Amino acid sequence: xxxxxxxxxxxxxxxxxxxxxxxxxxxxxxxxxxxxxxxxxxxxxxxxxxxxxxxxxxxxxxxxxxxxxxxxxxxxxxxxxxxxxxxxxxxxxxxxxxxxxxxxxxxxxxxxxxxxxxxxxxxxxxxxxxxxxxxxxxxxxxxxxxxxxxxxxxxxxxxxxxxxxxxxxxxxxxxxxxxxxxxxxxxxxxxxxxxxxxxxxxxxxxxxxxxxxxxxxxxxxxxxxxxxxxxxxxxxxxxxxxxxxxxxxxxxxxxxxxxxxxxxxxxxxxxxxxxxxxxxxxxxxxxxxxxxxxxxxxxxxxxxxxxxxxxxxxxxxxxxxxxxxxxxxxxxxxxxxxxxxxxxxxxxxxxxxxxxxxxxxxxxxxxxxxxxxxxxxxxxxxxxxxxxxxxxxxxxx
Amino acid sequence: xxxxxxxxxxxxxxxxxxxxxxxxxxxxxxxxxxxxxxxxxxxxxxxxxxxxxxxxxxxxxxxxxxxxxxxxxxxxxxxxxxxxxxxxxxxxxxxxxxxxxxxxxxxxxxxxxxxxxxxxxxxxxxxxxxxxxxxxxxxxxxxxxxxxxxxxxxxxxxxxxxxxxxxxxxxxxxxxxxxxxxxxxxxxxxxxxxxxxxxxxxxxxxxxxxxxxxxxxxxx
Numbered sequence: 001x002x003x004x005x006x007x008x009x010x011x012x013x014x015x016x017x018x019x020x021x022x023x024x025x026x027x028x029x030x031x032x033x034x035x036x037x038x039x040x041x042x043x044x045x046x047x048x049x050x051x052x053x054x055x056x057x058x059x060x061x062x063x064x065x066x067x068x069x070x071x072x073x074x075x076x077x078x079x080x081x082x083x084x085x086x087x088x089x090x091x092x093x094x095x096x097x098x099x100x101x102x103x104x105x106x107x108x109x110x111x112x113x114x115x116x117x118x119x120x121x122x123x124x125x126x127x128x129x130x131x132x133x134x135x136x137x138x139x140x141x142x143x144x145x146x147x148x149x150x151x152x153x154x155x156x157x158x159x160x161x162x163x164x165x166x167x168x169x170x171x172x173x174x175x176x177x178x179x180x181x182x183x184x185x186x187x188x189x190x191x192x193x194x195x196x197x198x199x200x201x202x203x204x205x206x207x208x209x210x211x212x213x214x215x216x217x218x219x220x221x222x223x224x225x226x227x228x229x230x231x232x233x234x235x236x237x238x239x240x241x242x243x244x245x246x247x248x249x250x251x252x253x254x255x256x257x258x259x260x261x262x263x264x265x266x267x268x269x270x271x272x273x274x275x276x277x278x279x280x281x282x283x284x285x286x287x288x289x290x291x292x293x294x295x296x297x298x299x300x301x302x303x304x305x306x307x308x309x310x311x312x313x314x315x316x317x318x319x320x321x322x323x324x325x326x327x328x329x330x331x332x333x334x335x336x337x338x339x340x341x342x343x344x345x346x347x348x349x350x351x352x353x354x355x356x357x358x359x360x361x362x363x364x365x366x367x368x369x370x371x372x373x374x375x376x377x378x379x380x381x382x383x384x385x386x387x388x389x390x391x392x393x394x395x396x397x
Numbered sequence: 398x399x400x401x402x403x404x405x406x407x408x409x410x411x412x413x414x415x416x417x418x419x420x421x422x423x424x425x426x427x428x429x430x431x432x433x434x435x436x437x438x439x440x441x442x443x444x445x446x447x448x449x450x451x452x453x454x455x456x457x458x459x460x461x462x463x464x465x466x467x468x469x470x471x472x473x474x475x476x477x478x479x480x481x482x483x484x485x486x487x488x489x490x491x492x493x494x495x496x497x498x499x500x501x502x503x504x505x506x507x508x509x510x511x512x513x514x515x516x517x518x519x520x521x522x523x524x525x526x527x528x529x530x531x532x533x534x535x536x537x538x539x540x541x542x543x544x545x546x547x548x549x550x551x552x553x554x555x556x557x558x559x560x561x562x563x564x565x566x567x568x569x570x571x572x573x574x575x576x577x578x579x580x581x582x583x584x585x586x587x588x589x590x591x592x593x594x595x596x597x598x599x600x601x602x603x604x605x606x607x608x609x610x611x612x613x614x615x616x617x
Contacts, residue, residue, distance in 0.1 A: 005508045009501060312499050315460060316513050317487035317561070320480060397480050 006313065010326045013305040018298040019330070022291055023338050026381070029287030030342035034374045035349045036284060040277040041365040042350060042357060044270065058131065059248070060209065061088070061236040061257045079232040084255075093241050093248040098128040099233035100210065101218050105190035105225035109199070111182060122186070124151075125210045126218035127237050138202045141213070143220035148198040149186065152212040153179075155204045176204055190225035210235075245271070285377075292381050295334075296388055299327065303392045311396045320394040324386075327393075331385045339378040343371055399470050399490050399564045402457060404432040406466035409449045409456075413465065420448040425615045428466070432615075436564050439591070439598045439609050444617035450601040451496050453617070454569045457599075458493045459483045488517050492563035496570050496601075498554040502543025506534065506553050509542050514560040528556045532582055548574040555583055559590050566591055568600045572607045584608040 063078045080088075080099070089097045103124040110119040129139075138150050162173045174182075184199040205212075222230065240248065252259065303310065310323050347367060354364050408428050412421050421427045426442070427449070434440055444450040455461040456468060459475060468475045470486075478486070487493070500509045506529070514520050520528075529535040532552040537545060542553060551574055558566065566587060572580040584607050591598050600607050601617075 005504060005512050009504070009512075012503075309501065312501070313512075314484070315458075315487070315493075315495075315499065317484055317516050319484045394480060397483075 006318075006323075007326055009309050009313070010306060010323070012309070013302055014330070015298060015302070018294070018301075019334055022295040022298060023334050025294060026288055026291035026335075027338050027342055027345075029284050029289075029291055030338060030374060030377060031345040032284030033281050033288065033377065034284075034342055034346035034370055036277050036280040037373055038346050038350045038365070038367060038370045039353070040273065041370065042353065043273060059238045059240055059259050061238060061252070061259060062234060064256050064258055079234045080236055081232055085233075085236065088236065088238065091248070091251060093245040093251075094238050095241050096131075096239040098131050098237045098239075100125045100127055100235040100237065101215065101222070101230065101233060103218065104222050104228055104230070105188055108187040108189075110185045110187065112185075123211065124213050124218065124221075125235070126213050126215040127208075128215055131237050131239065138200070139214060141217045143216065148200045149213055149217050150202040151184070151199055152203045152205055152208060153201050154209050154211070156209065157211075158204060188221055188225050191227050193225055195225075288377065288381065292384060295331070295385060299331070299385065299389055300392060303327070303389070303396075307396055310393055314397050320390065320397055324390045324393045327389045328386050331382060331389070335378055335382045335385070339374055343374055346370060346374070398436075399486070400436050401469075401471055402434045402565060403469040403472070404429065404466065405469060406430060407432075407453075407456070407468065408465045409452045410463045410465060411452075412449070420445070420617065424448070424617055426453070426617050434565065434597055434599055436597050437595050439588075439612035440600070440615060441606055441609065441612045442599065442601045442615045442617050443606070444601060444603060446603060448617045450603075450617050451569055454493065454495070454567045454599075454601065457565075458491060458567060459486070487561075489562055490564045492558045492561055492566045494551075494554050494558045494566075494568040494571055496573075498547075498550045500542040500550055500554060500557075503541060505539050505541055506545070507538045509553060510557045510560060513557050517561040519562055520560050525556065525560070528559065528586065529553070531586055532556065532579070546574075548579070551575060552579065552583065555587065559587070563594060564596050566596060566598045568598065568607070570601055570603060572605055573603065575605075577608075580605070581608050584610075 061080075063080070065078055085097060085099070088094055107122040107124055108119060109122045110117055139152075140146070141149060158174075158176065158179065165171070166173050179201050182201070184201070186197050186199050188195050188197065251257075313323050314320065350364065350367065357364055404426060406428050407426065408416070408421065412427065415421060416428060426432055442450055442453070452461065452464075456464050457475075459478065462476065470478075501512070504512065507525070510525055510529075511522075514525065526535055526538065529538060529552075532555065534545075534549050534552050534556075537549060537553075542550060545553065551571065555568070555571060558568070568587070571587075572583055575583065587598060587607075588609055590596075598609065598612075600609070600612075
């Protein structure tokens with residue numbers, strides 16, 4: 001009974017209209033923020049999923065081949081010196097830089113189709129393993145122990161064969177799965193040695209514009225079949241801090257570097273998406289911030305109107321925190337309710353675009369990081385409110 | 398437990414500059430080097446209006462700080478006390494009846510008293526009802542305090558002040574609106590409670606003095 005007595009004293013002058021106004025405003029702001037965050041995460045997962053083992057945050061750099069350089073052979077003009085690599089590594093947008101190592105020996109590949117054999121001269125390259133998000137199955141290689149060398153091929157090569165070569169020559173088209181089952185043989189030669197080894201294509205990449213083998217294999221083979229020291233790389237793979245960073249683009253322009261494939265366009269789309277999302281999130285945050293100030297003003301007004309009662313309670317020996325507790329309770333219940341409704345709005349909204357995403361063959365991102373963001377924003381707002389209440393009540397002591 | 402409250406050269410700020418004029422000149426309290434209030438003693442402070450007796454109570458109770466000089470609780474300057482210390486004193490050591498009573502008009506008599514008692518848990522409901530009955534306001538227990546006469550409010554506020562353990566009971570004009578019979582009833586009740594606790598009573602008065610059996614008289 002006594003507890004309700006204090007509550008009855010302190011709830012005087014609480015304006016339901018002001019609190020409802022705050023709740024509505026903060027609900028709108030928070031729902032915009034959370035929905036935008038979830039939308040961004042769902043949509044960027046499209047980029048993430050498109051290439052399972054090379055993520056969107058990578059860029060492959062090469063130098064522009066000039067007229068003279070090409071006539072002088074694959075000379076130093078198109079290679080990256082260690083100074084240049086260090087300069088790229090030191091750029092703010094570059095998180096990590098890896099070199100393509102190319103084979104310094106001759107490669108000849110042979111395929112056996114039931115007795116008939118086809119062969120071609122080939123080149124191989126490798127990049128450090130940590131530039132792969134997920135290694136394809138069988139990507140490990142140990143010299144002397146593994147049965148075959150795993151190979152990753154550019155998707156473009158398969159397309160060239162299927163839609164160019166095979167159709168015009170009346171040869172069968174092959175799928176990725178079929179290619180994976182074809183036994184390949186590599187003849188490696190150089191440095192006065194020659195050796196046949198088995199190889200198998202384990203994956204295709206739309207980004208990695210090369211024929212890639214594991215770095216362990218490349219080191220072993222270069223060591224075995226070549227006596228010249230390793231040359232500077234002509235291509236670099238760069239892990240980016242942010243896709244489509246304009247700084248990175250102007251740097252490439254300035255130094256005459258080129259990026260491979262459709263990377264840059266995708267990066268630009270991702271960059272614009274993140275820009276638009278940032279603007280929407282900023283608008284939502286501003287609405288939430290304004291709502292926070294509405295509640296703060298409403299609370300100050302309430303505490304001002306009840307100032308005499310609050311002062312008298314503390315004259316009786318009530319501590320400021322005992323008095324403030326009742327107002328904390330109001331703030332926490334209103335904020336808790338707003339948070340729950342805003343999360344519900346976000347989940348319903350994300351459910352509504354889920355079917356379109358599934359049509360693109362994309363799994364939606366889990367909602368819990370967005371929920372955590374919502375809880376974090378609401379906690380900050382609540383802490384701000386609670387601190388303001390406690391400080392005001394203490395002033396009335 | 399607080400044994401002694403001492404005033405050292407205490408002066409309300411409002412009297413700054415008039416130290417050599419009445420009422421400060423003739424006061425037995427203001428600007429005196431050592432005025433000690435001890436547990437177990439009763440004090441009646443007699444004053445004319447406007448001499449600062451309510452200010453004195455508020456200074457001691459820690460609700461106002463617009464004074465020069467020092468108020469020492471067992472030798473410690475109370476200016477340095479934090480909010481927590483004051484809350485503790487107001488629950489365990491200092492009981493206070495302000496002149497304006499400060500009851501919550503929208504709450505009933507019983508609610509006004511329990512709002513204090515729930516902080517201290519010092520009295521049972523039966524105790525409270527028996528005190529109300531001794532002061533002849535038990536029939537008003539469920540009436541909103543705002544509807545009571547000033548004299549009735551005074552008695553309710555006295556019961557509320559007694560709902561806590563105390564070393565010092567500060568009562569600002571407790572009987573200004575009471576007749577002689579009620580004055581005696583109040584005096585007997587607070588004398589009983591104070592002697593049971595070994596506490597001091599500091600009462601102010603502008604004329605109608607509380608009928609305590611014995612007391613030190615000070616003129617403000």
